[in-house]
Amino acid sequence: MSWLAVLTALAPENVLLAGIVVLIVMExxxxxxxxxxxxxxxxxxxxxxxxxxxxxGGYAATPFPGHYSIDPAGSLGKAIVLALALPVLLMxxxxxxxDGQFHILVLSSLYGFCLLLSSDxxxxxxxxxxxxxxxxxxxxxxxxxxxxxxxxALKYLILGGTATAMFLMGVSLxxxxxxxxxxxxxxxxxxxxxxxxxAGVTLILLAFFLKGAIVPFxxxxxxxxxxxSIPVTAYMATIIKAGVLLAALRLFxxxxxxxxTDDLLAxxxxxxxxxxxxxxxxxxxxxxxxxxxxxxxxxxxxxxFLGDGATRLQxxxxxxxxxxxxxxxxxxxxxxxxxxxxxxxxxNLKGLFQRKPFSALMIGMAMLSLAGIPPFPGFVAKFxxxxxxxxxxxxxxxxxxxxxxxxxxxxxxxxxxxxxxxxDEPAVASRVSGRxxxxxxxxxxxxxxxxxxxxGWVLARL
Numbered sequence: 001m002s003w004l005a006v007l008t009a010l011a012p013e014n015v016l017l018a019g020i021v022v023l024i025v026m027e028x029x030x031x032x033x034x035x036x037x038x039x040x041x042x043x044x045x046x047x048x049x050x051x052x053x054x055x056x057g058g059y060a061a062t063p064f065p066g067h068y069s070i071d072p073a074g075s076l077g078k079a080i081v082l083a084l085a086l087p088v089l090l091m092x093x094x095x096x097x098x099d100g101q102f103h104i105l106v107l108s109s110l111y112g113f114c115l116l117l118s119s120d121x122x123x124x125x126x127x128x129x130x131x132x133x134x135x136x137x138x139x140x141x142x143x144x145x146x147x148x149x150x151x152x153a154l155k156y157l158i159l160g161g162t163a164t165a166m167f168l169m170g171v172s173l174x175x176x177x178x179x180x181x182x183x184x185x186x187x188x189x190x191x192x193x194x195x196x197x198x199a200g201v202t203l204i205l206l207a208f209f210l211k212g213a214i215v216p217f218x219x220x221x222x223x224x225x226x227x228x229s230i231p232v233t234a235y236m237a238t239i240i241k242a243g244v245l246l247a248a249l250r251l252f253x254x255x256x257x258x259x260x261t262d263d264l265l266a267x268x269x270x271x272x273x274x275x276x277x278x279x280x281x282x283x284x285x286x287x288x289x290x291x292x293x294x295x296x297x298x299x300x301x302x303x304x305f306l307g308d309g310a311t312r313l314q315x316x317x318x319x320x321x322x323x324x325x326x327x328x329x330x331x332x333x334x335x336x337x338x339x340x341x342x343x344x345x346x347x348n349l350k351g352l353f354q355r356k357p358f359s360a361l362m363i364g365m366a367m368l369s370l371a372g373i374p375p376f377p378g379f380v381a382k383f384x385x386x387x388x389x390x391x392x393x394x395x396x397x398x399x400x401x402x403x404x405x406x407x408x409x410x411x412x413x414x415x416x417x418x419x420x421x422x423x424d425e426p427a428v429a430s431r432v433s434g435r436x437x438x439x440x441x442x443x444x445x446x447x448x449x450x451x452x453x454x455x456g457w458v459l460a461r462l
Contacts, residue, residue, distance in 0.1 A: 009061040009070045011050035012078050016111045019043025020104055027100045040103035041089050044110065048082035051075045051114075066182065067121045073313055074117040074250075076462070080321060081242045085110055087328045087443050088239065092231040093436035102142055105135035106235065113239065116247040121181045122171045125247065129167070132243050133160055133211070136236060140228040146340055152220075152227030159220040163210035170203030187255040201261060204251070212244045212298045213291075215272040225291035226344070233287050234331040237294050238324040245301050249316055254309030256392075265305050266397045270404065272299035277407035281414075285344050286334065289411060290327065293370060296408055297323055300385050303401060307388025314462045315384040321458070322369065322377035325448050330366035332441040333359040349415060350422040360419040362441055365448070371412040372405060377451040384459075 007014060022039055053059075055075035062069040089106065096102035112131025119125040137160065140153040171181070177196045178185040186204065189197035210217035225233045257265055276296030283289040301323075304315045335356055337343030353360035369376035382405065389398040451458050 005061060006063045009054075009059070009063045011054065012047040012075075012082065013111060013114045015043055015047040015050055016107050016114065019047075020107045020111070023100055023104045023107065027104070036100035036103045037089065037093055040107055041086065043107060044082055044085050044089060047110070047114075048079050048086075051079035051082060055079055062120075064124075067124045068115075068118050069120050070118055077117045077242075077246050077317065078114050080317065081113060081239060081246070081324075082110060084238055084242070084321075084324045084328065085235070087332055087440035088231055088235045090436045090440035090443065091234060091328075091332055095229045095231055096142070099142065102139065102231075105139055105142070109133075109135040109139075109235075110239070113243040116243055117250060119247075119250060120183060122175070122183060123181055125183060125250070126164075126167065126171070129211070129243075129247060130164065132240065136232070136240060139232045139235070140224055142229075142232070146227065148223065149227040152223040156220045156224040159210060159217070163207045163217075166203050166210065167207035170200040170205075170207065173197070173200030173203065183251055186251045187253050190252070190255050190257055190261055198260070202264065205248075205261065205264060208244060208248045209268060209302075212241065212248075212302070213272075213295050214268050214298055214302065215275045215295065216268075218272070218276075218295045221295060222288045222291040225287045225294075226285055228287075229340070230287075230331055230334065230343075233290070234328055237290060237327050237331075241294060241298065241301075242320045242324060245298075245316060245320065248302075248305070249313060252305055252309070252312070254312065256309055257305060262306060262394075265302060266394060269299035269302040270397060270400055272296060272302075273401055273404040274407065277404060277411070280408065280411045283411070284346055286346055286349070286415075287344050289346070289415075290330070293408065293411075294327075296405075297370075300382060300401070300405070303389050303397075304385050306394050306397070307385070307392045311384075311388050314459060315381075315388055317462045318377075318384060318455075318459060319381040321447075322381040322451060325444050325451070326366040326369045326376075326378060329441060329444040329448060330363050330370075332437050332444060333362035333366075335359055346415065346418060349418045352419040359441075362445065364416050364419060367412040367415050369448075371409045373409075375452060377448070377455060380455045380459075 055072050060071050109132050112128045115128030137157045173196050174185045189201040213221040273296050276292045280289050280292035369378035372378045372382045386398050
């Protein structure tokens with residue numbers, strides 16, 4: 001390929017890289033940190049647009065044979081997740097208005113995410129995973145607002161390192177048995193009876209379970225979500241979750257899973273659905289509640305790998321769109337508080353409809369969708385997952401998963417009860433919600449309405 005063709009194929013990554021360089025230079029030579037937000041927004045928006053153009057044109061190329069290739073499905077995933085990062089950047093204005101380091105770390109993490117969706121070898125997949133994850137360990141600590149943050153970051157770092165070790169051990173076993181680092185050996189290992197191949201596949205799958213916060217590898221998520229600032233928690237709950245699932249999708253491709261992998265893919269996600277929903281009922285912190293909710297939703301997403309390979313991409317992408325938009329809408333609409341702890345308390349939502357009706361309506365819409373109540377997109381997303389699971393013959397697991405999902409309705413409706421049916425909390429002195437947070441909410445609301453009213457139109461384009 002010519003250099004021009006390589007630059008075209010890597011346009012989303014190159015735009016992000018240019019944004020990182022500009023932000024670093026700005027940190028060194030100027031004190032106008034407020035410009036960092038504008039630069040990062042421009043870079044991410046341009047990168048998402050470049051990925052969308054590559055997808056719409058059906059662009060496919062192999063800039064680095066055997067390691068890195070561009071295809072329409074990967075470009076679509078990049079465009080969707082990069083677009084979801086825009087509300088996160090807008091939400092960050094309040095906490096990171098004078099901190100250019102935040103934007104450098106976010107763009108670096110997004111660069112790693114883009115590498116994941118074009119990886120053809122375990123080498124580039126590993127680099128993408130680590131470049132995506134390493135900045136997030138720092139982001140948890142960057143807006144140090146509560147004493148639990150260092151412990152949360154350390155726990156996240158240690159367990160993230162454990163996942164990396166498991167991943168590399170699995171890769172080494174597959175490489176030892178096949179002599180190649182191509183990710184295609186993972187799909188071959190799914191249908192292989194060889195002990196070494198099965199062990200390698202299992203270790204890699206468990207590493208993705210740890211990074212996706214599947215029970216019993218979920219212990220880092222509640223502490224990390226609670227210890228981080230709201231924009232960072234929103235980033236972990238949406239972008240990092242999407243990156244892990246889409247990387248796993250890259251590995252599985254359209255391969256149909258069989259024993260013993262299907263037992264692992266069915267049982268642990270089912271436990272995550274049940275435990276995540278049960279544990280969320282007892283939380284008094286909004287972010288911890290969302291953390292346990294995300295554990296349950298990770299279970300739903302991994303259920304998709306039990307279904308038919310041909311429909312797997314559509315089901316996962318639609319779920320990530322619905323789940324990501326609703327989480328971002330809820331975080332963007334949270335009312336302000338005197339400090340980070342008071343803002344995070346669920347009691348802070350009592351009587352919210354009387355104080356801030358728009359915020360209450362937005363959070364209420366997000367909770368109903370996350371619970372899977374029609375006509376919101378969360379219902380369609382869960383329907384696609386469970387339909388595919390039942391079509392693949394896993395009827396018992398599908399029924400048990402549906403029963404487990406009903407448990408989540410309680411704590412989502414509790415949030416709505418607090419906002420609409422509880423007495424208004426006594427007024428306290430607090431900051432006024434910024435325009436950037438309002439803009440982030442509106443930026444999420446428009447696609448939410450589109451997906452809610454025209455889910456078939458959206459599905460036809462995935």
